Amino acid sequence: MKILCILNPIAGGGRTAAQVSAAIHHIFRDAGIEYDIVYTQHSGDGLAIAKHAEKNAYSHVIAVGGDGTINEIATGLIGTDLILAIIPVGSGNGLARALQIPFDYQEACQLLLHGTSRAIDVGQVNDRYFFATSGIGFDAYVGKQYNEHLGHSRGILPYFQIAATEYFHYTPQKITLEYQGKTFTCTPFVLTVANVEQYGGGAIIAPEAAPDDGLFDVVIIPQTPLLKTVYHLPRLFNGTIDTLPDFITHKTAALTITRPEPGPVHVDGETFLAGQSLEYTLLPQALRIQVPEKTVPRSTPKKPGKSFSGNTLELLEKLSRLKDRGILTDEEFEEQKRKLLERL
Missing domain, CATH: 3.40.50.10330 (Probable inorganic polyphosphate/atp-NAD kinase; domain 1)
Known part of the structure; x- marks a missing residue:
């Protein structure tokens, strides 16, 4: 060695x-x-x-x-x-x-x-790489402000102080997302492409993400009123953000995002300016990393019967909204509904 x-x-x-x-x-x-x-x-x-x-x-x-x-x-x-x-x-x-x-x-x-070594996936957006998360929404906008405010203390508290201020200045962009032959448009407040479940600082944005499953978790959250955002903020830290009714996630190994104008992108919290088109690609198990032997791969299947998204009625309403937006086909909607009802 x-x-x-x-x-x-x-x-x-x-x-x-x-x-x-x-x-x-x-x-x-x-x-x-x-x-x-x-x-x-x-x-x-x-x-x-x-x-x-x-x-x-x-x-x-x-x-x-x-x-x-x-x-x-x-x-x-x-x-x-x-x-x-x-x-x-x-x-x-x-x-x-x-x-x-x-x-x-x-x-x-x-x-x-x-410890022991473990191979993990690597994310790539255009010519930049990331190992935890990347994003183009409010998180990238705040990250840019955070990194440009030289002289302030580092940490989660200064980050949220900037986020609280910039919340009133940020205007979400309407974007087009293409993956697995599907195309749809949305106006996300947060759009995160996750290789692991969290940003950092204990903020868990994609509870089901695994660094070795060969797939990104693409998280989309629309803008909500400030008081509602503050009310639900604890979910970001207790691993239940995916129980929000408007929480949308897709799993894919590649996607293209097109936005109306260039803007900031973050990779593992570091921001840079990029153009209108962003190509995300996953490189399977491209990095070996030393971890504790006790670390259990997150890609291990869940135990049967474990609820992953809260109240059944809320889930059915959420699935219906996804179908109405064209994100789920009729067949996909019926299949997801069947699986949900089987848990009852």
Whole structure:
């Protein structure tokens, strides 16, 4: 085993680099493991360093940082035999949370000794990659504002403070979505393409998403009045957002989104500007990642009889609305209704 550790020195407010370095030195020296530590200096360094790791005979690459650093380094490892390990020190840590990677530095380091590797899917939108979530709705708009407001503290609270302010300035766009030979239009407040169930910070946007099932969970939520949004906000953190009557989800490995004008897109919380047409493609099990042995693949079938979307009457009404919008065919509506009624 030969390990390359790529560390973002300003992650975690710049206070954690020395602590993480000390943990790495202590654990790997005692275990007799060969390792190197490299510090990033600029945006893009993580990607460049990771791309050279395979040529230098490393077996594992540790990414130390937040979601942006993890995204950069993981991008450089796509399609290789190298195994990514994560020491999460960011404010969101979406991928780490989804894979049950511990936040304690020493425990995260110990995964190299006692964990197991797992192949996960990778998402691609145009020429950018993501490992947790991507989106073009309000989440991308707020993410852009959050990333551009330099000087504010990081974390979930500042994010929601910006979201509360920008809620009144955001106007959803009417978009066209094409997948599996189907085409329909909608005006989503939130449109998230999820590879795992959460954004980060414990916000679970796609409770049924699994990182190794070969499918995206495409989540669409229409705009609702502010008070209703606030009332239902706890559902985003307790894993029941999919019980909302207007919650729509599709599973697909590829989709095309067309919008009336260019705008922001986020990949794992990092925003960039893109054109009117967005091509999403899933790369099955294209990244190997070190996880706890106790981690249970989310693609494991659910136990029989487990309810996944709340009140039966609400579900029937929701299915009817989807059929009326042309999202479900008559045959699909009848099939879903039959399955729902069989649970009673």
